[in-house]
Amino acid sequence: MRGIILRTLITGLGIWFATYLVPGVNATSTAALVWAAIALGLINAFVRPVLVLLTLPFTVMTLGLFLLLLNAGMLNLAGWFVEGFQVVGFWSAVFGAIVVSVVSGLCSHFIGPKGRYEIMVIRRNG
Numbered sequence: 001m002r003g004i005i006l007r008t009l010i011t012g013l014g015i016w017f018a019t020y021l022v023p024g025v026n027a028t029s030t031a032a033l034v035w036a037a038i039a040l041g042l043i044n045a046f047v048r049p050v051l052v053l054l055t056l057p058f059t060v061m062t063l064g065l066f067l068l069l070l071n072a073g074m075l076n077l078a079g080w081f082v083e084g085f086q087v088v089g090f091w092s093a094v095f096g097a098i099v100v101s102v103v104s105g106l107c108s109h110f111i112g113p114k115g116r117y118e119i120m121v122i123r124r125n126g
Contacts, residue, residue, distance in 0.1 A: 004041075006111060012037035014103035015085075018075075021099055024092025025079075032084030040078040040100075048074055071097035 012033050018025045019033070027033045051070055052059070058066045072093035079087035087093045 003111075007108070008034075008037050008041055010104050010107040010111070011040055011100065013107060014100035015040070015096075017103050018096040018099040022092055022096045024088040025075075025096040026086050026088070028084040032082060036078050036082045036085040039081050040074065043074050043077055043081075047077070068094065068097065071101060075100065 015025075015027065015033055015036050019027045027036065048070065051073075052067070055066060055070065059070075072090070075097045076087045076093040079085050079093075087096055
């Protein structure tokens with residue numbers, strides 16, 4: 001449970017950065033950011049896998065670049081569902097998805113599979 005909350009907060013942080021860095025991605029309140037993070041998490045959990053499977057030929061033909069458009073569509077869909085969070089325009093969705101992905105990837109790098117902060121320490125003997 002703690003891992004789900006932590007990953008939702010990380011996604012919310014990515015959306016928050018996107019609202020400041022990308023024109024056209026807007027949130028009116030902190031509650032809208034939280035709801036957008038929850039909506040994006042649910043969309044990525046249930047809708048995205050089906051769409052990835054259905055668009056697999058396009059993904060292979062574009063060497064994976066189509067996944068960027070798919071992520072932009074998921075961010076746009078979250079903006080459509082959440083009152084107070086909006087994504088205006090195709091390029092705003094694309095650059096917003098890039099920002100959310102980079103921030104989430106960087107933050108998730110420090111989070112283990114169980115949702116805990118993990119550090120690997122290597123000690124040399126000798």
